[in-house]
Amino acid sequence: MSETMRAAVVDEAGAEFEVVERAVPEPASGEVRVAVEACGICHSDVFVTEGGYPGVSYPRIPGHEVVGYVDSVGGSVENWSAGDYVGAGWHGGHCFTCEPCRRGEFLNCERAEITGLTFDGGYAEFTTVPAEALAAVPEDLAAADAAPLLCAGVTTYNALRNADLQPGDLVAVQGVGGLGHLGIQYARxxxxxxxxxxxxxxxxxxxxxxxxxxxxxxxDEDPAERLQALGGADGVLATAPSSDAIASVVEGVGIGGSVIVVGVPGEDVPVNAQHLIGTAGSVEGWGSGDARDSQDTLEFSSLRGITPKIETYPLEEVETAYGRMMENEARFRAVLKP
Ligand SMILES: [Zn+2]
Ligand SMILES: [Zn+2]
Incomplete structure (x- = not known):
């Protein structure tokens, strides 16, 4: 095997991507090396390109929608072996020993790792990932289709399945973009x-x-009024990272309904508290999921034939692909094929 790989690196916050030759990383104990087939580009990659997230050191290879094949395993890894088809998402591992971990709340681990943020991610031919951060990918999902499911997919799927919703409930998905176009499919x-x-x-x-x-x-129309005309929303999955957009649907929730925010707006969201009191409604947030949640998302997507709409780019065109995501031009998820 070649000793070097191509990788898209960010040298410091605010810098452009540089596609460089890097040494292929060796998996440490507890880690798995993945030969990357595809890596989705997510808006949260701005935490690397622009900084602003604690714990990022540079140079850094971004990418937390990673899909590929296990290439090599480090010591003490027993549940993965070479050739396994795997994916890694935002949640990049946990310590197993802190108080949240002892309660099984791995997402809240006090020493949680984040793929492509606290360690190098999938904008490269190879990456190493803690074993507990990997999900098995069903063989019938193409790598480029599976990649966005590791963040955009698990976020929307997991938010919906953890909400208090029943079949037949009125559920709105706000924003028909990278997250929303998957959210609509899961809701259906x-x-x-x-x-x-x-x-x-x-x-x-x-x-x-x-x-x-x-x-x-x-x-053209007030979304809250329209949702009320439909009976009042039991749930609104707010994927558009816009404070105005989120605020505009709060009065659309019906009795006991909730707005579940998964897209992070830059500003605070003003809410009509009177409406929430009158409906016993709520506005809540949801993060992504751990590796098993990702695997559930992938398995359900395979079962129901749910795939993202994607544009694929070679690693060399990372700047173009990233720009299309940032300009909201990608339809609907840009995916790198290193
Ligand atoms: Zn993401
Ligand atoms: Zn922990």
Whole structure:
């Protein structure tokens, strides 16, 4: 095997990507080396390119939607072996010994690792990942299709399945983008009456194709009024990272309904407390999931034929691919094929 690999590196916060030759990393004890087939580009990669997240050191290789084949395993790794088809997401490992870990709350680990942030991620031909951060990928999912499921997918799937929702409930997905276009598919597959909410009327045919029962053009009509006309939302999955957009749906929740925020807006979100009191409604947040949650997402996606809509790019075009994501031009997830 070649001793070096190509990798897209960020040298410091604010720097452009540089595609360089790097030594292929050796897996330490407890780690697995993955030959990367595909890595999705996520908006949270700005924490590397622009800084602003504690614990990032440079140079850093971003990428937390990694899919590939196990290439080599470090000492004491018993559950993975060479050739396994695997993925790694945002949650990049945990200590097993802190108080949250002792309670099985691995996402809240006090020493949690983040793939592509606290260690090098998938914008490269190879990466090493703690064994507990890997999910098995079903063989029928192509690597480039599976990659966005490791963050955009698990975030929306896990948020919905942990919400207090039943089949037949009215569930709106706000934002038909990287997260939202998956959220609509999961909502439909879970049996909810599914509403797509978008400020882009041209997304209506796609929303319908993805399984939405209703489309709300938020540029033209008040989404909260429309949701109330439909009976009041039991859940709104807010994927658009916009404070205004999130605030505009709060009054659309019905009795006991909730707005589940998964897209991080830059500013605080003002909410109508009176409406929340009157409906016993809530606004809550949800992160992503651990490796088993990712595997559940992948298995459910395989079972129901749910895939993201993607654009693929070679590693050399990382700057273009990243730019399309940042400019909200990617339809709907940009994926690198190192
Ligand atoms: Zn992400
Ligand atoms: Zn821990």
């Amino acid at each position: 597959a879970a049996g909810y009456e599914t509403v797509a909410v978008s400020r882009s009327p041209d997304k209506e045919p796609l929303a319908s194709e993805l399984g939405a029962d209703h489309f709300v053009n938020a540029a």
